[in-house]
Amino acid sequence: MKPETLKDIAKELNLSISTVSRVVNGKGYVKEETRQRVLDFLATRNYVPNEIARSLKAQESMTIGIILPDLREVYFNRIIKEIDRVVSAAGYMLLIADTNESKKTERRYLDLMFQKRVDALVISTIDMDPAETPYVERYLNNGTPIIFIDNHPKLDSDQVNFVVLDNHQASRLAVQTLIDNGHRDIAVIAGYLDEPTGYERMEGYCQAMEANDLHPDPALIAIGNFKADGGYRCMEELLLQRDVHPFTAVHVASEMMTIGALRAIREHGLTVGQDIAVIGFDVHDDLGLATPTIATVRQPEEEVGQRVGLMLLQLLRPEKYGAPEETKVRVKAYLQSGSSIHKLQ
Amino acid sequence: MKPETLKDIAKELNLSISTVSRVVNGKGYVKEETRQRVLDFLATRNYVPNEIARSLKAQESMTIGIILPDLREVYFNRIIKEIDRVVSAAGYMLLIADTNESKKTERRYLDLMFQKRVDALVISTIDMDPAETPYVERYLNNGTPIIFIDNHPKLDSDQVNFVVLDNHQASRLAVQTLIDNGHRDIAVIAGYLDEPTGYERMEGYCQAMEANDLHPDPALIAIGNFKADGGYRCMEELLLQRDVHPFTAVHVASEMMTIGALRAIREHGLTVGQDIAVIGFDVHDDLGLATPTIATVRQPEEEVGQRVGLMLLQLLRPEKYGAPEETKVRVKAYLQSGSSIHKLQ
């Protein structure tokens, strides 16, 4: 019933535990004859080393914790998949926790994972001042590597590693794409400006406008709540004042707000990619369900996952994977074109 | 740097390890005064018990392994989210492995998780004869509970627990919905019949037809490869022979094939929900991007996750959660309506 131990094997073979251990691990001198005898016997049994005991002795769990707000988000599950691929090759496994957007749950998991002594932690926190909580400090005091994804705490310790999106570049790319298609009167629907993602994307919009000698009209800047209803309301507002403040294109700076904005446009009897050009942010339609297809800037999830995976290995085993060159990285968004943008003129 | 141990604490307090252990775990007699002294001291330190050591002693890891082919699939990440919610309340954490549809990787993970001595395993295997591999047997010999999801091996041991979809009922529901809308000439695009999901869904189609005294026309049954291109080709075939074998509606028995079929219909200049009614299988468009919206039968992912979670707890701690009543469960699909079905007559 209970799995066999080295001791069991050793007893049956009339050998010492250490000898068996040596052949199992393939390290240390063992006479070829004995080695074979052990190997043959092992083949008939079903011995699998107990990693828990190994962990206790070696003081490393060979596990990496991942804490995130919602596993259903495409962004997260893709990243995890990549991280898994990269680190599992080095023998690490992933302990995953979904906080369901709850700070309380996030803290509980932070504790639980520390108890389990994860060798490193990847976290997309919703608790933006982790430096102040003892929860994260435990890891830091410990020297346990932490990598933040999606967002990162303001705290500027060099212990704070992250891989996040370059929001400025992303929205610049979006707006530039509209401009390249001949649009000049461009509205933006951004998220709350007190959140970095909201603020930075809005700045990106302004940067692109100014780089093209266009003046962002304050009336064409709408601020929503990152959700579909926010996008809907913002779009409504923009449309209602359209005779006074005309625009031919809009950049919506989050996925859900894009969904809402599209609905508002449709309900106003207008056609996307004809009456109004739309470029979204991180809109996922890999199945190609939307007609017209939605142009959007997107985060390179695979790249993020790979970078996080590699950074983990470098942080955990620098002697093997080299010291990480950069532990604060901002990845670039890419353009996914779609028929929601029409050429002007 | 290294986290403190009971020993460290005990030494500083001039107490024995066992006394400190008792107050940390709140079990066993400790004089109220000493208890307070320990508690006060602990508050100033930052002691977190080492779960690895606890696990070794207790012979349980408080972790549950999950092995699945692709974390990006909505079906899986929702289930995991629910399982996590349920079992984490009981102190378990999830070790997750994405095999990327590879049998070899699946086996490697099966081994790794056994090494880590997971207390239970949830698996969506792609290796349909696990009974023959020693990989799964190790767990079974061990008494380690295994729950299969999505599909299950043919092997009919009572050790094989599963929570899977009732495919017959799902396709029956789909076809019945078409019939209820007045359709009688109904085509089906099913997956390969040597896979249970392909076969059972096709049977469900036949059952619904027969229950309504309709004769499934063999020419209206197309078999594809479960992927978008398969769905596309099948739909093409059906459309090309439509004058000889007319139909007004089609049930496509997998998500990706539905996507392909929709494209084929569009490219033939026909309109879904007008010229042809379509009901898909497990089509996910929670963002509501598709127009018209796609009617589909869907798996109740949340229910599956909850059932698996509860079953795990019951299998692991029957004294606390009661013995599981049923360990082979088939959940029912539900209907998600959409404008891809038009009423006939």
Next chain:
DNA sequence: CTGAAAGCGCTAACAC
């Protein structure tokens, strides 16, 4: 009420 001691399964000096 508290402490000493054994042992979970494994690794790694260190002897022989």
Next chain:
DNA sequence: GTGTTAGCGCTTTCAG
């Protein structure tokens, strides 16, 4: 080459 031993951090008898 192989065995003995100590010890990773914890829980849990068993003495005192």
